[in-house]
Amino acid sequence: MKSVIHCTDEEMKRICDFHGEMIYEVRKPKGRKRLALLICNESFTMLKERTGAQVDQNGMIKLLNELGYQVQLEKNLNSQNMLKVMKDFAAREEHLDSDSTFIVLMSHGEKDGICGTESHFSHTAKGQVVTDLLHFDHIFSTFNNINCAKLRNKPKVIIIQACRGHQDGRVLVSDDVALQGDDPMEDDAMKFVQRETDFVCFYSTTPDTVSWRHPNTGSLFIQCLIEKMNELAHCESLVDIFFKVQSSFAGKLQMPTQERKTLTKKFYLFPGH
Numbered sequence: 001m002k003s004v005i006h007c008t009d010e011e012m013k014r015i016c017d018f019h020g021e022m023i024y025e026v027r028k029p030k031g032r033k034r035l036a037l038l039i040c041n042e043s044f045t046m047l048k049e050r051t052g053a054q055v056d057q058n059g060m061i062k063l064l065n066e067l068g069y070q071v072q073l074e075k076n077l078n079s080q081n082m083l084k085v086m087k088d089f090a091a092r093e094e095h096l097d098s099d100s101t102f103i104v105l106m107s108h109g110e111k112d113g114i115c116g117t118e119s120h121f122s123h124t125a126k127g128q129v130v131t132d133l134l135h136f137d138h139i140f141s142t143f144n145n146i147n148c149a150k151l152r153n154k155p156k157v158i159i160i161q162a163c164r165g166h167q168d169g170r171v172l173v174s175d176d177v178a179l180q181g182d183d184p185m186e187d188d189a190m191k192f193v194q195r196e197t198d199f200v201c202f203y204s205t206t207p208d209t210v211s212w213r214h215p216n217t218g219s220l221f222i223q224c225l226i227e228k229m230n231e232l233a234h235c236e237s238l239v240d241i242f243f244k245v246q247s248s249f250a251g252k253l254q255m256p257t258q259e260r261k262t263l264t265k266k267f268y269l270f271p272g273h
Helices: 008-024 053-067 077-092 093-097 134-140 220-230 238-248
Strands: 035-040 069-074 100-111 113-115 120-123 127-130 133-135 156-163 177-180 183-187 199-203 213-216
Touching: 035 053, 035 077, 053 069, 053 100, 069 077, 077 113, 077 133, 077 134, 113 134, 113 156, 134 238, 156 220, 177 220, 199 238, 220 238
Parallel strands: 035 069, 035 100, 100 156, 156 199
Antiparallel strands: 100 113, 113 133, 120 127, 177 183, 183 213
16 A cells, blocks of 8 residues: 655755645644544445445545644444534644644445434435434534644544445435446445634535445545545645545536635645655
8 A cells, every 4th residue: 555755855945935824834743733534434224334434444544644743543432422423523632733633434325424323314295305314514513623723723634435326316315326337336425514723624426416436446536535635745735635636526427526625725635755
Protein backbone atom coordinates (compact mmCIF):
# COMPACT_ATOMS: atom_id res chain seq x y z
CA MET A 1 0.00 0.00 0.00
CA LYS A 2 1.37 3.40 -0.99
CA SER A 3 2.15 6.11 1.53
CA VAL A 4 1.77 9.88 1.56
CA ILE A 5 4.53 11.76 -0.25
CA HIS A 6 6.22 14.23 2.09
CA CYS A 7 6.37 17.90 1.21
CA THR A 8 9.92 19.22 0.89
CA ASP A 9 11.02 22.41 2.61
CA GLU A 10 11.45 24.01 -0.81
CA GLU A 11 7.95 23.05 -1.95
CA MET A 12 6.38 24.35 1.25
CA LYS A 13 8.24 27.65 0.94
CA ARG A 14 7.20 28.02 -2.69
CA ILE A 15 3.53 27.47 -1.86
CA CYS A 16 3.58 29.78 1.16
CA ASP A 17 5.39 32.52 -0.75
CA PHE A 18 2.93 32.31 -3.64
CA HIS A 19 -0.32 32.26 -1.62
CA GLY A 20 0.78 34.27 1.41
CA GLU A 21 -2.02 34.91 3.89
CA MET A 22 -4.52 33.00 1.74
CA ILE A 23 -3.42 29.72 3.35
CA TYR A 24 -4.81 28.41 6.64
CA GLU A 25 -2.20 28.34 9.38
CA VAL A 26 -0.30 25.07 9.66
CA ARG A 27 1.20 24.68 13.11
CA LYS A 28 4.66 23.27 13.70
CA PRO A 29 4.69 19.56 14.66
CA LYS A 30 6.20 20.30 18.08
CA GLY A 31 3.28 20.75 20.46
CA ARG A 32 0.68 20.27 17.72
CA LYS A 33 -2.15 17.86 18.54
CA ARG A 34 -4.10 17.02 15.41
CA LEU A 35 -7.13 14.79 15.97
CA ALA A 36 -9.46 12.98 13.57
CA LEU A 37 -12.70 11.11 14.24
CA LEU A 38 -13.67 8.05 12.21
CA ILE A 39 -17.06 6.44 12.76
CA CYS A 40 -17.55 3.22 10.80
CA ASN A 41 -20.83 1.34 11.03
CA GLU A 42 -20.43 -2.08 9.47
CA SER A 43 -22.94 -4.33 11.26
CA PHE A 44 -26.62 -3.48 11.76
CA THR A 45 -29.62 -4.95 13.55
CA MET A 46 -32.01 -4.71 10.58
CA LEU A 47 -29.91 -3.60 7.59
CA LYS A 48 -27.36 -5.63 5.69
CA GLU A 49 -23.72 -5.66 6.72
CA ARG A 50 -21.47 -3.22 4.86
CA THR A 51 -18.94 -5.73 3.58
CA GLY A 52 -15.71 -4.07 2.50
CA ALA A 53 -15.98 -1.32 5.12
CA GLN A 54 -12.95 -2.68 6.98
CA VAL A 55 -10.76 -1.98 3.95
CA ASP A 56 -11.92 1.64 3.82
CA GLN A 57 -11.49 2.01 7.57
CA ASN A 58 -7.91 0.71 7.61
CA GLY A 59 -6.91 2.74 4.58
CA MET A 60 -8.33 5.96 6.00
CA ILE A 61 -6.63 5.45 9.38
CA LYS A 62 -3.28 4.93 7.65
CA LEU A 63 -3.76 8.06 5.53
CA LEU A 64 -4.75 10.27 8.46
CA ASN A 65 -1.91 8.97 10.62
CA GLU A 66 0.57 9.81 7.87
CA LEU A 67 -0.92 13.31 7.64
CA GLY A 68 -0.21 13.80 11.33
CA TYR A 69 -3.63 13.08 12.85
CA GLN A 70 -4.29 10.85 15.84
CA VAL A 71 -7.42 8.92 14.85
CA GLN A 72 -10.22 8.18 17.30
CA LEU A 73 -12.00 5.13 15.86
CA GLU A 74 -15.59 4.33 16.83
CA LYS A 75 -17.51 1.40 15.40
CA ASN A 76 -21.10 0.17 15.13
CA LEU A 77 -22.97 2.94 16.97
CA ASN A 78 -26.63 3.88 16.99
CA SER A 79 -27.49 7.50 16.22
CA GLN A 80 -27.64 8.55 19.88
CA ASN A 81 -24.17 7.19 20.56
CA MET A 82 -22.80 8.68 17.33
CA LEU A 83 -23.96 12.11 18.48
CA LYS A 84 -22.49 11.59 21.96
CA VAL A 85 -19.15 10.51 20.49
CA MET A 86 -19.06 13.58 18.25
CA LYS A 87 -19.88 15.95 21.12
CA ASP A 88 -17.19 14.38 23.30
CA PHE A 89 -14.72 14.63 20.43
CA ALA A 90 -15.60 18.29 19.80
CA ALA A 91 -14.94 19.03 23.48
CA ARG A 92 -11.44 17.53 23.54
CA GLU A 93 -8.85 19.97 24.82
CA GLU A 94 -6.31 18.91 22.20
CA HIS A 95 -8.16 20.96 19.57
CA LEU A 96 -6.72 24.10 21.18
CA ASP A 97 -3.29 22.95 20.00
CA SER A 98 -4.48 21.75 16.60
CA ASP A 99 -4.81 23.53 13.28
CA SER A 100 -7.59 21.40 11.72
CA THR A 101 -9.63 18.23 12.03
CA PHE A 102 -11.13 15.44 9.92
CA ILE A 103 -14.50 13.79 10.64
CA VAL A 104 -15.05 10.66 8.54
CA LEU A 105 -18.43 8.92 8.59
CA MET A 106 -19.10 5.55 6.96
CA SER A 107 -22.51 3.89 7.21
CA HIS A 108 -25.81 3.38 5.48
CA GLY A 109 -27.65 6.64 4.96
CA GLU A 110 -30.74 8.55 3.91
CA LYS A 111 -31.04 11.97 2.32
CA ASP A 112 -31.34 13.73 5.71
CA GLY A 113 -28.69 11.85 7.64
CA ILE A 114 -26.67 8.79 8.53
CA CYS A 115 -28.10 5.52 9.78
CA GLY A 116 -27.27 4.16 13.19
CA THR A 117 -26.89 0.45 13.76
CA GLU A 118 -30.53 0.13 14.87
CA SER A 119 -31.98 1.84 11.79
CA HIS A 120 -34.90 0.36 9.92
CA PHE A 121 -37.54 1.80 7.65
CA SER A 122 -41.29 1.42 7.59
CA HIS A 123 -44.09 2.64 5.38
CA THR A 124 -46.71 5.05 6.71
CA ALA A 125 -49.53 7.07 5.21
CA LYS A 126 -47.05 9.93 4.74
CA GLY A 127 -44.43 7.74 3.08
CA GLN A 128 -41.32 5.92 4.20
CA VAL A 129 -39.96 6.62 7.69
CA VAL A 130 -36.38 5.87 8.75
CA THR A 131 -35.55 5.33 12.41
CA ASP A 132 -32.26 5.77 14.30
CA LEU A 133 -31.00 8.50 11.98
CA LEU A 134 -28.23 10.97 12.80
CA HIS A 135 -29.31 14.14 11.05
CA PHE A 136 -26.74 16.22 9.18
CA ASP A 137 -27.71 19.37 11.05
CA HIS A 138 -26.55 17.73 14.28
CA ILE A 139 -23.15 16.94 12.77
CA PHE A 140 -22.48 20.50 11.71
CA SER A 141 -23.96 22.14 14.77
CA THR A 142 -21.71 19.98 16.95
CA PHE A 143 -18.62 21.45 15.29
CA ASN A 144 -19.82 25.00 14.70
CA ASN A 145 -18.08 28.06 16.09
CA ILE A 146 -20.30 28.14 19.19
CA ASN A 147 -20.25 24.50 20.22
CA CYS A 148 -16.65 23.85 19.20
CA ALA A 149 -14.83 27.12 19.80
CA LYS A 150 -11.48 25.31 19.98
CA LEU A 151 -11.71 24.73 16.22
CA ARG A 152 -12.93 28.22 15.35
CA ASN A 153 -11.28 29.54 12.17
CA LYS A 154 -9.67 26.15 11.58
CA PRO A 155 -10.52 23.80 8.69
CA LYS A 156 -13.01 21.08 9.51
CA VAL A 157 -13.11 18.38 6.85
CA ILE A 158 -16.19 16.15 6.65
CA ILE A 159 -15.92 13.01 4.52
CA ILE A 160 -19.04 10.90 4.08
CA GLN A 161 -19.39 7.42 2.61
CA ALA A 162 -22.91 6.15 3.07
CA CYS A 163 -25.71 4.28 1.38
CA ARG A 164 -28.70 6.06 -0.20
CA GLY A 165 -31.38 5.26 -2.79
CA HIS A 166 -31.35 4.72 -6.53
CA GLN A 167 -32.78 7.28 -8.92
CA ASP A 168 -36.12 5.46 -8.90
CA GLY A 169 -36.97 7.40 -5.72
CA ARG A 170 -36.54 4.83 -2.96
CA VAL A 171 -35.32 6.58 0.16
CA LEU A 172 -33.14 3.88 1.67
CA VAL A 173 -31.34 1.01 0.01
CA SER A 174 -30.02 -1.99 1.85
CA ASP A 175 -26.53 -2.93 0.71
CA ASP A 176 -27.51 -5.38 -2.03
CA VAL A 177 -24.81 -6.50 -4.44
CA ALA A 178 -25.10 -5.30 -8.04
CA LEU A 179 -23.01 -6.94 -10.74
CA GLN A 180 -20.74 -4.74 -12.84
CA GLY A 181 -18.84 -6.97 -15.25
CA ASP A 182 -17.18 -9.78 -13.34
CA ASP A 183 -16.96 -8.01 -9.99
CA PRO A 184 -19.75 -7.56 -7.43
CA MET A 185 -20.21 -3.94 -6.41
CA GLU A 186 -22.34 -2.58 -3.57
CA ASP A 187 -23.99 0.80 -3.22
CA ASP A 188 -23.37 3.76 -0.87
CA ALA A 189 -24.32 7.46 -1.17
CA MET A 190 -25.65 10.49 0.62
CA LYS A 191 -26.56 14.17 0.62
CA PHE A 192 -26.54 16.72 3.37
CA VAL A 193 -27.32 20.30 4.32
CA GLN A 194 -24.29 22.26 5.56
CA ARG A 195 -24.59 25.56 7.48
CA GLU A 196 -21.31 26.25 9.24
CA THR A 197 -18.04 28.08 8.53
CA ASP A 198 -14.55 26.76 7.74
CA PHE A 199 -16.01 23.46 6.57
CA VAL A 200 -15.33 21.51 3.43
CA CYS A 201 -17.58 18.52 2.87
CA PHE A 202 -16.93 15.80 0.33
CA TYR A 203 -19.24 12.89 -0.21
CA SER A 204 -19.38 9.85 -2.34
CA THR A 205 -21.92 10.73 -5.02
CA THR A 206 -24.39 13.26 -6.34
CA PRO A 207 -27.88 13.43 -4.76
CA ASP A 208 -30.33 10.66 -5.63
CA THR A 209 -27.73 8.41 -7.19
CA VAL A 210 -25.76 5.36 -6.10
CA SER A 211 -22.23 5.11 -4.74
CA TRP A 212 -20.42 1.82 -5.17
CA ARG A 213 -18.50 -0.32 -2.71
CA HIS A 214 -16.70 -3.58 -3.48
CA PRO A 215 -17.03 -6.30 -0.81
CA ASN A 216 -13.31 -7.10 -0.99
CA THR A 217 -11.52 -3.90 -2.01
CA GLY A 218 -13.69 -1.20 -0.40
CA SER A 219 -15.54 1.75 -1.88
CA LEU A 220 -14.52 3.36 -5.15
CA PHE A 221 -14.76 6.80 -3.55
CA ILE A 222 -12.70 6.19 -0.40
CA GLN A 223 -10.03 4.21 -2.23
CA CYS A 224 -9.66 6.88 -4.93
CA LEU A 225 -9.56 9.61 -2.29
CA ILE A 226 -6.77 7.82 -0.43
CA GLU A 227 -4.82 7.33 -3.66
CA LYS A 228 -5.06 11.01 -4.65
CA MET A 229 -4.21 12.22 -1.15
CA ASN A 230 -1.12 10.01 -1.13
CA GLU A 231 0.00 11.41 -4.48
CA LEU A 232 -0.91 15.09 -4.17
CA ALA A 233 -1.15 16.23 -0.53
CA HIS A 234 2.48 17.38 -0.64
CA CYS A 235 1.85 19.95 -3.37
CA GLU A 236 -1.87 20.71 -3.76
CA SER A 237 -4.62 22.12 -1.56
CA LEU A 238 -7.29 19.82 -0.20
CA VAL A 239 -10.05 21.28 -2.38
CA ASP A 240 -7.88 20.87 -5.49
CA ILE A 241 -7.25 17.24 -4.53
CA PHE A 242 -10.98 16.72 -4.16
CA PHE A 243 -11.42 18.14 -7.66
CA LYS A 244 -8.89 15.61 -9.00
CA VAL A 245 -10.90 12.83 -7.35
CA GLN A 246 -14.06 14.09 -9.05
CA SER A 247 -12.30 14.31 -12.42
CA SER A 248 -11.11 10.72 -12.13
CA PHE A 249 -14.74 9.55 -11.89
CA ALA A 250 -15.81 11.10 -15.21
CA GLY A 251 -17.77 8.51 -17.19
CA LYS A 252 -17.76 6.00 -14.33
CA LEU A 253 -20.45 4.54 -12.09
CA GLN A 254 -20.73 7.57 -9.81
CA MET A 255 -19.61 11.17 -9.33
CA PRO A 256 -18.33 12.33 -5.93
CA THR A 257 -19.34 15.86 -5.11
CA GLN A 258 -18.53 18.72 -2.77
CA GLU A 259 -21.08 21.35 -1.83
CA ARG A 260 -21.41 24.52 0.22
CA LYS A 261 -17.72 24.95 0.94
CA THR A 262 -17.19 27.62 3.58
CA LEU A 263 -13.42 27.64 3.66
CA THR A 264 -12.10 31.20 3.47
CA LYS A 265 -8.52 30.19 2.61
CA LYS A 266 -6.65 27.38 0.91
CA PHE A 267 -5.99 24.35 3.11
CA TYR A 268 -2.63 22.69 2.54
CA LEU A 269 -1.65 19.71 4.68
CA PHE A 270 2.13 19.89 4.07
CA PRO A 271 2.75 16.23 5.08
CA GLY A 272 6.02 15.82 6.93
CA HIS A 273 5.77 19.32 8.43
